[in-house]
Amino acid sequence: MTLARVHRIVTALVAAVASATTLHAQQKVHTAYATTPEVSVRLFASVGTVQVIGWDKDSVVVNGVVASGSQVSLGTPGIGPTRGLKLFIESPTEQAVREGSLTVRVPRGARVWLKTGSSDVTASEVTGGLDLNVVGGSITVHGSPRELRAESMDGAVTIDGAPSWMRVKTATGDIALRGGEDIGASTISGTIDARGGQVERAKLESTTGAIRFALGLARGASVEMETHSGPIDAQLSRKTQPEVDAATVTATIENVWSKIQPTPGREGRGMSLAIGGGQMGGRVVLRSFKGKITLRGM
Amino acid sequence: MTEHISPDDRLNELTAALPREVAPPPDLWTDIRAELAPRSARTIQWNTRWRLAAAGLLVAASSSILTLFAVRAREHAPSSVAATPKDTAPGAEPRLPAHMVVAERGYARSIDALWRTLDERRDSLAPSTVATVERSLRIADSAIAEARSALEHDPSNRVLAELLVSNYERKIDLLRRATELAPRT
Numbered sequence: 095m096t097l098a099r100v101h102r103i104v105t106a107l108v109a110a111v112a113s114a115t116t117l118h119a120q121q122k123v124h125t126a127y128a129t130t131p132e133v134s135v136r137l138f139a140s141v142g143t144v145q146v147i148g149w150d151k152d153s154v155v156v157n158g159v160v161a162s163g164s165q166v167s168l169g170t171p172g173i174g175p176t177r178g179l180k181l182f183i184e185s186p187t188e189q190a191v192r193e194g195s196l197t198v199r200v201p202r203g204a205r206v207w208l209k210t211g212s213s214d215v216t217a218s219e220v221t222g223g224l225d226l227n228v229v230g231g232s233i234t235v236h237g238s239p240r241e242l243r244a245e246s247m248d249g250a251v252t253i254d255g256a257p258s259w260m261r262v263k264t265a266t267g268d269i270a271l272r273g274g275e276d277i278g279a280s281t282i283s284g285t286i287d288a289r290g291g292q293v294e295r296a297k298l299e300s301t302t303g304a305i306r307f308a309l310g311l312a313r314g315a316s317v318e319m320e321t322h323s324g325p326i327d328a329q330l331s332r333k334t335q336p337e338v339d340a341a342t343v344t345a346t347i348e349n350v351w352s353k354i355q356p357t358p359g360r361e362g363r364g365m366s367l368a369i370g371g372g373q374m375g376g377r378v379v380l381r382s383f384k385g386k387i388t389l390r391g392m
Numbered sequence: 393m394t395e396h397i398s399p400d401d402r403l404n405e406l407t408a409a410l411p412r413e414v415a416p417p418p419d420l421w422t423d424i425r426a427e428l429a430p431r432s433a434r435t436i437q438w439n440t441r442w443r444l445a446a447a448g449l450l451v452a453a454s455s456s457i458l459t460l461f462a463v464r465a466r467e468h469a470p471s472s473v474a475a476t477p478k479d480t481a482p483g484a485e486p487r488l489p490a491h492m493v494v495a496e497r498g499y500a501r502s503i504d505a506l507w508r509t510l511d512e513r514r515d516s517l518a519p520s521t522v523a524t525v526e527r528s529l530r531i532a533d534s535a536i537a538e539a540r541s542a543l544e545h546d547p548s549n550r551v552l553a554e555l556l557v558s559n560y561e562r563k564i565d566l567l568r569r570a571t572e573l574a575p576r577t
Contacts, residue, residue, distance in 0.1 A: 188518065211518070229521050229573055245569060248524045265528040265566055280562060282528040301535045301562060320558055322535040341551045343542055360546075383539055383555050 120159040120193055123183070125168045127154045128175045129201060132222060136207045139183045141194030144210060148202035148219035148237070154179055155199045161190030205241075214249070232267070238274070250284075256291050273309045285324075293317065300324045304385075308392055311336055315376035324385045329392040330378065337371030340380040340387050351389040486544035492553060499560045506567035517573060525570045532563035 131152050137144075141160055152175060156168060163186040169179060181198075185191040191212060200206055205223035208215060212230035223241040226233050231249045235242060238255035248266040253274075261278040262269050268284045271277065273291025282301045289308035298305050299320040307319060308329040315336065319326050330336060330351055340347050340356070347356040347365040356367035367389075371377065380387050488496070514522060539556040546552060 229518070230524075247521060247569070247573075263565065263569070265524055265569075280565070282531050282562060282566060299558060299562070301531055301559065320555070322539065322555065322559060343539075343549070343552055343555070381551055381555060383535070383542070383552075 119162045119190075121162050121164065121166075123156060123158045123160055123166060123168070123196065125156050125171065127169075127171045127179060128152065129154050129179070129204070130175050130177045131201045132203045132205065133176065133201060134178045134205045134207070135181070135198070135200055136179065137181045137183075137198065138209050139181070139194075139196055139213065140185045140191050140211045141183060141196050141213055142192040143195040144208065144213045144215045145195075145197045146206055146208065146215070146217040146220060146224070147197065147199050148204065148221065149199050150202065151199075152201050153199075154201070154204070156181060156196060157199075158194065158196035160194035160196070161185045161187075164190070164194065268303075289329075310334075310392075311376045311378075313374040313376070317376065318379045318381075320381040321385045322383045324382075326380055326382055326385060326387045327390065328378065328380060328388070329390045331392050335372040335375040337375065337377045338367065338369040338380070338389065339377070340367040340389070341365070342382045342384070342387060344384045345382050345386045347387045347389070349389045351391050487547065488540070488544055489547040489553065492543065492547075492556065495557065496560075499564065502564050503567065506564065506571055509571045510567060513571060513573075517570075521570075521573065525566065528566055529563065532559060532566060535559045536563065 129152055133152075133154060135154060141158070160166065160183055165182065165184040165186075167180075167182040169181065183194070183196070185194060198206075200220065201222075202220060203222040204220060205225075206217070206220060207225040208217075209227045210229070210231065213228060214231040214234075215226055215228055216234045216236070217224050217226065217239075218236035220237060220239050222239060224235065224239045225241075225243045226235075226245070228246040228249055230247060233244045233246050233249060233251045235244065235253045235257075236255060238257050240258050242253065242257040242260040242262075244251050244253070244261075245263045246267045247264065249264070250268045250270070251262050251264055252269075253260065253262065253271040256272060256274040257277075258275045260271070260274050260276070262271065262280070264281045264284045266283050267281070268287070269279050269281055270287045271279060272289065273293045275294045277288075277293055277296040277298075279286050279288070279297075280299045281303050283303050284300070285304045285306070286298050286300060287306045288296070288298060289306065292310040292312055293315060294312040295316050296309070297318045297320075298307065299318075301322045302324050303321070304324045305319050305321055305326045305328075307317070307327070309317075310331060311317065311334050317336075319328060328351075330338070332351070338351075341359075342364045343359075344363050345365070347367050349356060349367055352369060354367065354369050356365040358365055365387075367387075380389075487493075510525075517525075536556065536559045539552060539559055543549060543552040543556055
């Protein structure tokens with residue numbers, strides 16, 4: 095037996111022992127509840143990943159593993175369907191948080207409130223309400239809940255559906271969304287990327303982050319974009335002809351969407367651009383202190 | 393056979409023909425948003441610490457009222473209560489419009505209250521979270537200072553006033569969210 099082969103065997107044994115130790119340091123979580131179709135679920139979970147999945151059953155099922163020594167409070171399933179659930183899982187140490195992962199299946203019409211520390215949260219197929227609050231992890235939402243509130247301090251937030259009502263906030267995390275009826279997205283230094291869908295009302299705002307807008311406008315849509323120093327890149331359809339009102343304090347405005355050119359501000363600083371629109375073409379307002387505004391066709 | 397239509401049926405028919413919703417004119421959104429702002433404060437009720445909840449509600453309510461006040465004052469007052477650069481005598485101090493001075497006092501009170509709460513909880517937050525919050529607050533402060541200085545020199549500039557108000561609101565919202573973070577995050 096060669097020395098290299100011995101080395102490989104020893105390495106494999108060490109890895110197997112380490113893996114077994116890790117598994118041993120975890121505890122399984124499993125519980126199920128009969129619920130109403132629009133049950134309210136409140137979950138505080140300090141684990142590494144949380145998946146919330148909407149399904150066609152009137153029940154909530156929680157599965158997963160958490161670090162050994164975690165505080166777990168999942169309540170006791172009752173006899174009849176419950177209208178509200180409170181679930182709590184807290185890891186014993188900051189390091190142990192990453193070891194845990196949870197999958198929570200809820201009725202599609204459920205209202206889910208979830209608060210975590212550094213979890214990566216994914217929610218899919220929920221048509222009720224989602225209120226997701228994460229400090230350091232990311233949030234990804236598939237599907238179109240009726241109401242969505244997603245807040246992350248420095249994690250990215252990605253929404254690939256079109257919720258009826260949506261408010262997304264980050265401090266440094268990037269925001270990606272695909273439209274909806276009533277949208278609000280706000281960040282300090284993250285970017286906002288809105289493209290691929292349609293919107294009725296939107297307010298996108300950043301302090302230093304870039305804003306990219308390439309959504310179709312519903313009839314009579316109202317869209318506001320505002321930044322202090324991030325660039326705004328707005329792509330608008332030439333068919334819908336919205337009214338456009340753009341102004342900067344010190345930055346330039348570049349309009350390659352239409353032939354109307356911006357006018358310089360007083361004392362040569364900043365620019366403004368006003369373009370009249372069609373009757374139901376909607377209105378787009380762009381405001382920037384020193385971030386460049388670019389209008390392009392889509 | 394003639395089909396009889398009752399008044400109720402007629403009413404139902406008419407209401408069904410109405411649009412599902414009617415969006416208000418975009419110009420009104422600023423006011424409406426300011427009026428709706430307390431709704432976001434409802435999330436505070438989830439906080440188990442009553443002091444935070446009380447402080448949060450107070451701050452959110454006062455912030456909204458101040459925003460409303462600032463916006464209304466800006467709309468109803470003459471274009472600028474303070475002297476514009478053109479009216480200012482040479483050597484005069486640049487100053488903010490009066491409505492913004494009032495609004496700023498309120499923002500300062502809200503920010504102070506939130507800072508005190510955040511300081512109390514600082515030890516329970518993860519260092520990385522504190523670093524993120526502080527970095528973002530520095531960015532917000534820098535933007536506020538820049539917009540404020542520009543508005544002092546151009547107090548009749550409505551765009552500048554709007555941008556300054558938005559910068560304050562983002563800072564207050566960031567502070568509020570930081571105070572609501574759970575321990576050991």
